[in-house]
Amino acid sequence: MTGPAAPLEPPVALIAEITHRCPLSCAYCSNPLELERSGAEMGTADWLRVIEEAAALGVLHLHLTGGEPLARRDLAALVRRAADLQLYTNLITSGVQLDDRAMGALAQAGIDHIQLSFQDVEPGRADASGGLNGGHARKLAAAARIVAAEVPLTLNFVVHRGNVDRTPAMIALGERLGASRIEIAHVQYHGWALLNRASLLPTAEQLAAATDCVRAARRRLGGALPIDYVLPDYFATRPKACMGGWGRRAINISPSGKALPCHAAESLPGFAFPSVRDTPLSEIWNRSEAFARFRGTDWAPEPCRSCEHLEADLGGCRCQAFALTGEAARTDPACVLSPDHHIVQEAIAEAASAGALQPRRIGLFARAPTG
Amino acid sequence: MTDETVTPRLRRGVKFRFDETRQAWVLLAPEKLFTPQGTAVEILKRVDGTRSLGEIVDDLAGVFQAPRDLIARDVEAMLRDLEAKGAVSL
Numbered sequence: 001m002t003g004p005a006a007p008l009e010p011p012v013a014l015i016a017e018i019t020h021r022c023p024l025s026c027a028y029c030s031n032p033l034e035l036e037r038s039g040a041e042m043g044t045a046d047w048l049r050v051i052e053e054a055a056a057l058g059v060l061h062l063h064l065t066g067g068e069p070l071a072r073r074d075l076a077a078l079v080r081r082a083a084d085l086q087l088y089t090n091l092i093t094s095g096v097q098l099d100d101r102a103m104g105a106l107a108q109a110g111i112d113h114i115q116l117s118f119q120d121v122e123p124g125r126a127d128a129s130g131g132l133n134g135g136h137a138r139k140l141a142a143a144a145r146i147v148a149a150e151v152p153l154t155l156n157f158v159v160h161r162g163n164v165d166r167t168p169a170m171i172a173l174g175e176r177l178g179a180s181r182i183e184i185a186h187v188q189y190h191g192w193a194l195l196n197r198a199s200l201l202p203t204a205e206q207l208a209a210a211t212d213c214v215r216a217a218r219r220r221l222g223g224a225l226p227i228d229y230v231l232p233d234y235f236a237t238r239p240k241a242c243m244g245g246w247g248r249r250a251i252n253i254s255p256s257g258k259a260l261p262c263h264a265a266e267s268l269p270g271f272a273f274p275s276v277r278d279t280p281l282s283e284i285w286n287r288s289e290a291f292a293r294f295r296g297t298d299w300a301p302e303p304c305r306s307c308e309h310l311e312a313d314l315g316g317c318r319c320q321a322f323a324l325t326g327e328a329a330r331t332d333p334a335c336v337l338s339p340d341h342h343i344v345q346e347a348i349a350e351a352a353s354a355g356a357l358q359p360r361r362i363g364l365f366a367r368a369p370t371g
Numbered sequence: 372m373t374d375e376t377v378t379p380r381l382r383r384g385v386k387f388r389f390d391e392t393r394q395a396w397v398l399l400a401p402e403k404l405f406t407p408q409g410t411a412v413e414i415l416k417r418v419d420g421t422r423s424l425g426e427i428v429d430d431l432a433g434v435f436q437a438p439r440d441l442i443a444r445d446v447e448a449m450l451r452d453l454e455a456k457g458a459v460s461l
Contacts, residue, residue: 010392010393057392058392060390060399060404061404090402112386113384115401180383180384180457181457183402223455224460226457
């Protein structure tokens, strides 16, 4: 499959992980095990420049995430610059620091949308899961502030064995709080979530019940309250086209300024990821080896190479392939056609005997980078 | 048939604008990007929160010199599709 390469489309999204600091310590956090400390974070001027470079490159959506983006005092200033450049600004937050002052500043800066995470619907369980007493109550207050400010609100629930049975109540909470959209996302097994996989994987029965519940709610609510549902690919037959394709739709910037094709890409060995501190975003997108390596389908191994589904799933997730097989350029084991699919099936079987969750902690849990 | 006196609106958090880089119109929603083409662009340009469905159809029937019932069907189908996706309210 060699032929002239199609012209490179501009990226659609910039995912700005402006900090890894977070008041919560969710055991399913998808941040890398090696969290970056606050001293390594890029300053305001660098982030403003990156936002300008992104707009010039053709980025349309700016996702401000972390960690907890509200941990940075310059958040509203970043939103304002992005809004001035007509970027669609989306804040992905736990909400526990979203007081009146923070909400006012964000609204004034022109925030387009806020995605607020909830760990559960029962306060005790939610606080235990997030590791912050009173956290759930603060999230409920944050939701009310967002709605009162007339900023569209998405309620995000990451679901796993310990909370997925309450999917119906999660949807009801979204309706009650006046959300414009609900996201029910099964855990993706990267970073801390992979570490805790045996305790997080739902059973097949739990998954089926949650999926049925979402389908019924979608029929009932229609476009008035859309529900996005992210299936756990361990139970799927085909892998996800991760990030819509490596280096095809999104650029992820780590707190220290590393440009990554996805937020887990730093787990892959043998890469020199460029930094936006010293390399223009357009050069990173158009010319860096790191973004080109798994772009498109030319890199794909068998059985992907001769597979009719390759254009749809692009071989799945590189980080998952590496995490499970030790080789980034293998077929994602989530695919039933992968020769490594037994790894996923074994993980589901092992998850039947749950271990204790390892909460996410900066610095307390040190593990050498894989590879 | 939809009542033509209703006023279609972009839902809160949805933006429709021209993108200079792509030289194309884009409809931006939370975590979603739609790239309408041709007549869809002409319809969306008229979804301004003041014009009724009937007024939009009248306008487009004139612009395209096409039978009004044909235009009405196309406009409604397209807006219903965007309504189901949470981008438009009717």
